Amino acid sequence: DVKVTQSSRYLVKRTGEKVFLECVQDMDHENMFWYRQDPGLGLRLIYFSYDVKMKEKGDIPEGYSVSREKKERFSLILESASTNQTSMYLCASSLPPGASGNTIYFGEGSWLTVV
């Protein structure tokens, strides 16, 4: 059974803290993605990676960075957490686009509260 695992379901962090959100997939997928989900705004892409050590900015990268040192792991980093980064964060993975890359697999989400 395919699996995308996000290390933390619920986190509470203080303003200014450095926050790491980890995502691991066991499907040998090249493509991995980080989104945040907010009511009325849907899923907004923060960063994505199409190969190890490769990363591309999404639509809202400000205040975030990512790391992909191994194929199975994609980390989202909040360098200095702020209250407007309180949100639900979703990790996803897929094969490259094409006949086999028509399904995107999601983790269960990480609820982050910054106080």
Place this chain on the structure above:
Amino acid sequence: AQKITQTQPGMFVQEKEAVTLDCTYDTSDPSYGLFWYKQPSSGEMIFLIYQGSYDQQNATEGRYSLNFQKARKSANLVISASQLGDSAMYFCAMRGLSSASKIIFGSGTRLSIRP
């Protein structure tokens, strides 16, 4: 730039009726794929249906069909004979077909089925 627009924030439908959820998109990619995902209150993202821009026929999966009108840049989801379990958020998404393509989502439609 790529963009997905879902203009219906919420919809109420009587059980057993058919429902259409609207999705329009904008892209400069010559080839692309379109997805629909369902997110029930539990938060998991459930893949429903996929349509490639090069597909000649509209995609169907059980009670779900995708009304793809390429010239209008629309990819509406049609659910036939709605059930109470269809109550959820629905997201339209798109990706280009190059290896470094991102996947973007719309703001979603909350569908509520009335008994």
